[in-house]
Amino acid sequence: xxxxxxxxxxxxxxxxxxxxxxxxxxxxxxxxxxxxxxxxxxxxxxxxxxxxxxxxxxxxxxxxxxxxxxxxxxxxxxxxxxxxxxxxxxxxxxxxxxxxxxxxxxxxxxxxxxxxxxxxxxxxxxxxxxxxxxxxxxxxxxxxxxxxxxxxxxxxxxxxxxxxxxxxxxxxxxxxxxxxxxxxxxxxxxxxxxxxxxxxxxxxxxxxxxxxxxxxxxxxxxxxxxxxxxxxxxxxxxxxxxxxxxxxxxxxxxxxxxxxxxxxxxxxxxxxxxxxxxxxxxxxxx
Amino acid sequence: xxxxxxxxxxxxxxxxxxxxxxxxxxxxxxxxxxxxxxxxxxxxxxxxxxxxxxxxxxxxxxxxxxxxxxxxxxxxxxxxxxxxxxxxxxxxxxxxxxxxxxxxxxxxxxxxxxxxxxxxxxxxxxxxxxxxxxxxxxxxxxxxxxxxxxxxxxxxxxxxxxxxxxxxxxxxxxxxxxxxxxxxxxxxxxxxxxxxxxxxxxxxxxxxxxxxxxxxxxxxxxxxxxxxxxxxxxxxxxxxxxxxxxxxxxxxxxxxxxxxxxxxxxxxxxxxxxxxxxxxxxxxxxxxxxxxxxxxxxxxxxxxxxxxxxxxxxxxxxxxxxxxxxxxxxxxxxxxxxxxxxxxxxxxxxxxxxxxxxxxxxxxxxxxxxxxxxxxxxxxxxxxxxxxxxxxxxxxxxxxxxxxxxxxxxxxxxxxxxxxxxxxxxxxxxxxxxxxxxxxxxxxxxxxxxxxxxxxxxxxxxxxxxxxxxxxxxxxxxxxxxxxxxxxxxxxxxxxxxxxxxxxxxxxxxxxxxxxxxxxxxxxxxxxxxxxxxxxxxxxxxxxxxxxxxxxxxxxxxxxxxxxxxxxxxxxxxxxxxxxxxxxxxxxxxxxxxxxxxxxxxxxxxxxxxxxxxxxxxxxxxxxxxxxxxxxxxxxxxxxxxxxxxxxxxxxxxxxxxxxxxxxxxxxxxxxx
Numbered sequence: 001x002x003x004x005x006x007x008x009x010x011x012x013x014x015x016x017x018x019x020x021x022x023x024x025x026x027x028x029x030x031x032x033x034x035x036x037x038x039x040x041x042x043x044x045x046x047x048x049x050x051x052x053x054x055x056x057x058x059x060x061x062x063x064x065x066x067x068x069x070x071x072x073x074x075x076x077x078x079x080x081x082x083x084x085x086x087x088x089x090x091x092x093x094x095x096x097x098x099x100x101x102x103x104x105x106x107x108x109x110x111x112x113x114x115x116x117x118x119x120x121x122x123x124x125x126x127x128x129x130x131x132x133x134x135x136x137x138x139x140x141x142x143x144x145x146x147x148x149x150x151x152x153x154x155x156x157x158x159x160x161x162x163x164x165x166x167x168x169x170x171x172x173x174x175x176x177x178x179x180x181x182x183x184x185x186x187x188x189x190x191x192x193x194x195x196x197x198x199x200x201x202x203x204x205x206x207x208x209x210x211x212x213x214x215x216x217x218x219x220x221x222x223x224x225x226x227x228x229x230x231x232x233x234x235x236x237x238x239x240x241x242x243x244x245x246x247x248x249x250x251x252x253x254x255x256x257x258x259x260x261x262x263x264x265x266x267x268x269x270x271x272x273x274x275x276x277x278x279x280x281x282x283x284x285x286x
Numbered sequence: 287x288x289x290x291x292x293x294x295x296x297x298x299x300x301x302x303x304x305x306x307x308x309x310x311x312x313x314x315x316x317x318x319x320x321x322x323x324x325x326x327x328x329x330x331x332x333x334x335x336x337x338x339x340x341x342x343x344x345x346x347x348x349x350x351x352x353x354x355x356x357x358x359x360x361x362x363x364x365x366x367x368x369x370x371x372x373x374x375x376x377x378x379x380x381x382x383x384x385x386x387x388x389x390x391x392x393x394x395x396x397x398x399x400x401x402x403x404x405x406x407x408x409x410x411x412x413x414x415x416x417x418x419x420x421x422x423x424x425x426x427x428x429x430x431x432x433x434x435x436x437x438x439x440x441x442x443x444x445x446x447x448x449x450x451x452x453x454x455x456x457x458x459x460x461x462x463x464x465x466x467x468x469x470x471x472x473x474x475x476x477x478x479x480x481x482x483x484x485x486x487x488x489x490x491x492x493x494x495x496x497x498x499x500x501x502x503x504x505x506x507x508x509x510x511x512x513x514x515x516x517x518x519x520x521x522x523x524x525x526x527x528x529x530x531x532x533x534x535x536x537x538x539x540x541x542x543x544x545x546x547x548x549x550x551x552x553x554x555x556x557x558x559x560x561x562x563x564x565x566x567x568x569x570x571x572x573x574x575x576x577x578x579x580x581x582x583x584x585x586x587x588x589x590x591x592x593x594x595x596x597x598x599x600x601x602x603x604x605x606x607x608x609x610x611x612x613x614x615x616x617x618x619x620x621x622x623x624x625x626x627x628x629x630x631x632x633x634x635x636x637x638x639x640x641x642x643x644x645x646x647x648x649x650x651x652x653x654x655x656x657x658x659x660x661x662x663x664x665x666x667x668x669x670x671x672x673x674x675x676x677x678x679x680x681x682x683x684x685x686x687x688x689x690x691x692x693x694x695x696x697x698x699x700x701x702x703x704x705x706x707x708x709x710x711x712x713x714x715x716x717x718x719x720x721x722x723x724x725x726x727x728x729x730x731x732x733x734x735x736x737x738x739x740x741x742x743x744x745x746x747x748x749x750x751x752x753x754x755x756x757x758x759x760x761x762x763x764x765x766x767x768x769x770x771x772x773x774x775x776x777x778x779x780x781x782x783x784x785x786x787x788x789x790x791x792x793x794x795x796x797x798x799x800x801x802x803x804x805x806x807x808x809x810x811x812x813x814x815x816x817x818x819x820x821x822x823x824x825x826x827x828x829x830x831x832x833x834x835x836x837x838x839x840x841x842x843x844x845x846x847x848x849x850x851x852x853x854x855x856x857x858x859x860x861x862x863x864x865x866x867x868x869x870x871x872x873x874x875x876x877x878x879x880x881x882x883x884x885x886x887x888x889x890x891x892x893x894x895x896x897x898x899x900x901x902x903x904x905x906x907x908x909x910x911x912x913x914x915x916x917x918x919x920x921x922x923x924x925x926x927x928x929x930x931x932x933x934x935x936x937x938x939x940x941x942x943x944x945x946x947x948x949x950x951x952x953x954x955x956x957x958x959x
Contacts, residue, residue, distance in 0.1 A: 028949055036945035044937050051910055051927035053936040062696070062707030066715045067923050087952045094956035130959045137958070160468070160562075161582040162620045163640045180958070187959055247939045257938075260946040267953050 002284045003223040010277025035083045129202040133187045148172035323511030323551040323777035326351040334519040342455040354485035357440035362498035366475035369501040370398035370458040374428035380503035398458025408448040431501040460624045467622030474556040489781040499671040502733035506670035509553040518545045528557035529633040552631040574612040593650040596692040597657040606772040629659035645702030655685040674732045679748020686710035716746035718921045724816040751812040757916025817869035822925035824862040828905035831856040859906040860899040876913040879904035
């Protein structure tokens with residue numbers, strides 16, 4: 001099975017790119033700390049000298065949490081906005097870095113200087129690709145959810161049970177997620193084509209990648225599913241471990257912190273592996 | 287002769303057996319088999335529903351007994367359905383202008399109304415021309431929800447009047463928890479219904495007079511007790527449920543059936559009909575339980591049954607016996623959900639959703655809440671127009687107690703994916719989250735919440751100060767208060783003062799005036815007033831007391847103090863407590879010292895700022911007000927304690943959680959492109 005071989009080749013190729021992986025992790029951590037440190041200061045300033053917060057240590061305590069959000073929620077809300085903005089900037093960084101990641105996979109290098117150079121080289125094309133992908137996602141959102149709203153409105157007079165609404169909305173969400181996953185694949189394979197063909201027309205490349213994906217749909221989507229399952233398995237593993245360890249003392253909080261950061265590294269590892277697997281699959285299926 | 291004897295014997299025993307069967311299994315039973323209430327407003331009603339026109343044709347035979355010492359020459363009736371007759375009714379005007387938040391976006395899709403076509407005394411005197419619409423609350427001439435009927439002859443004290451009334455009721459599309467939706471019907475507030483003639487001894491009345499308010503957007507109901515014999519005629523394909531007990535059902539020639547119901551010692555009669563109900567019958571002790579579920583919600587029935595049985599047990603053990611023979615629970619369909627969450631004596635509607643996760647206890651909560659109304663609205667029968675808190679607030683307090691007892695005090699409202707909270711917690715949050723906790727006091731009529739706050743103040747604030755009262759005087763004393771209040775005032779329409787008198791009586795008997803001569807100060811602040819409670823530990827100081835050192839003159843001797851070892855260090859430790867709000871509550875204070883000892887004492891809570899000082903070799907490490915969380919009215923729990931060592935573990939825990947959340951958020955967005 002080509003897709004399984006490519007899946008493992010993607011993972012093994014990432015193991016040779018630990019410098020790039022480390023740099024991406026540090027960047028992720030810095031971005032997140034930019035919001036998390038003010039968050040910590042806010043908590044410390046508002047309730048740091050109160051014993052009430054201790055109830056939140058062993059378990060979730062709604063009274064404490066809700067009282068905190070009622071009294072100090074206004075100081076936390078701007079941090080959510082900042083986190084969202086940083087998320088967008090981080091995403092653009094990732095668009096930037098994807099050129100470097102894919103080049104390093106294609107050329108089998110782990111050089112950071114080459115990584116930066118390639119990132120700069122491909123960024124203008126990848127940025128346009130990002131804009132097209134974003135636009136397509138918006139169109140898909142409209143194309144899926146407007147008809148769903150229309151169907152709901154049309155059946156509302158004859159529908160007697162909320163069960164019907166559940167199935168209509170669930171079907172819509174499943175279709176939407178499937179289409180979005182296709183767009184993500186189109187974006188990935190377009191990037192690979194832009195690099196391998198040194199092409200300069202992202203939109204035309206997108207169209208080519210669409211036909212390529214549907215031509216090799218089962219291999220491409222099958223491997224994509226394998227990576228999605230891997231990601232979900234990691235999530236499950238994380239929840240099992242954190243549930244067992246708990247966050248009830250300074251020591252266990254530190255252990256969970258390490259596990260969380262390891263998990264974030266795994267997510268980055270998986271993202272690079274997806275690119276690695278896709279590059280390998282393109283080589284195998286032509 | 288022998289044969290005749292045998293036959294007579296057989297007939298006699300058959301008759302006896304029939305009587306026993308009838309009285310034990312068919313006739314409505316209350317545990318004591320005696321008249322429980324004054325039964326001064328009795329209704330015999332024949333009604334026929336036309337499902338196509340959504341119209342009820344009915345005639346009512348009313349017997350009203352004058353319990354006062356007055357000659358009563360006027361009757362007043364509620365015509366509740368006229369609230370939905372036109373957009374200028376008081377109900378819809380209040381809904382439109384925002385007096386009622388819960389009915390703010392109300393749309394009337396199909397108008398409803400009630401007409402009286404005939405009203406005669408038993409002697410045949412026609413009173414139809416005496417009917418006059420009145421507007422006791424707001425002078426709104428477009429409101430037709432109350433009528434006055436002048437009588438030729440006054441009803442003398444202890445005497446009764448009997449009236450025969452023919453009426454037609456057009457049901458609205460489900461609105462404010464009455465009406466129809468497709469072929470589902472919740473027939474509530476549907477017949478001409480007498481107000482309550484109050485006289486000295488009932489609530490706050492100083493003289494006799496009718497208490498018959500217009501139907502307001504925030505208000506519910508108030509009626510006298512009686513026996514209802516109701517014959518409901520409806521097409522054969524419908525399944526019917528109602529207040530009271532089904533005595534008989536007979537099929538008619540015109541493809542209809544007539545259901546004969548009887549309900550004793552109740553303040554109202556409502557019923558429901560739908561061809562789609564799935565019927566589940568159960569039993570709790572001697573009480574028959576009937577649950578009418580929508581087919582798609584049938585798998586939720588056991589959850590309803592569990593909370594219903596749990597409520598019956600909890601209310602019986604902690605308030606008093608359930609006096610009616612049955613309970614009927616009605617599950618409205620999705621589009622008729624506006625009929626959900628409404629209560630009548632031993633009959634109520636719930637709100638459920640298809641495959642509602644078990645961790646979301648909304649279904650259980652509404653079941654417990656609406657069941658509880660049978661006690662506060664139905665049996666105590668307080669005036670829901672003027673004292674809504676006596677019903678909704680007390681019921682919310684008992685709802686929280688029951689839910690927390692049945693499902694855990696931290697999990698009784700929501701318990702899903704590690705996120706959980708209890709009903710009492712939820713009620714307290716609702717109150718403390720008010721932007722303006724002084725928006726209104728509790729003690730006001732439901733339509734007087736013109737600036738908002740009706741729901742939170744009436745339900746949540748009352749439940750929260752009741753829970754605080756429980757914390758102050760202890761659960762055992764609180765239970766005795768509630769049991770005494772229920773036992774003394776059931777079937778009698780109690781007022782606020784009636785309840786407060788019971789509180790003070792039990793308080794003085796059990797607690798020996800530890801918080802003063804009475805607890806009026808508590809009610810002045812939280813019931814009649816709008817006092818807000820917030821205590822704060824403002825600071826902790828541990829100042830080292832200078833030990834003597836150097837040379838000191840002492841009776842011709844110069845004494846030298848040379849040493850100042852750590853062991854001899856002494857501290858003047860103090861902390862300052864501030865009263866930030868205007869409420870005064872006796873408050874327990876726990877102090878923890880550096881030598882790992884604690885002290886606990888009660889402060890009267892009166893001073894705006896109060897400093898407490900300790901001297902010795904120990905330093906204060908932390909101070910905690912209300913360490914056992916008895917005072918739920920305190921709006922800020924974070925300033926109730928102060929520690930000299932900053933707490934870092936919680937900060938670190940939420941820092942790492944937040945960091946992880948942001949990292950995942952960023953990665954998730956970036957993986958899309």
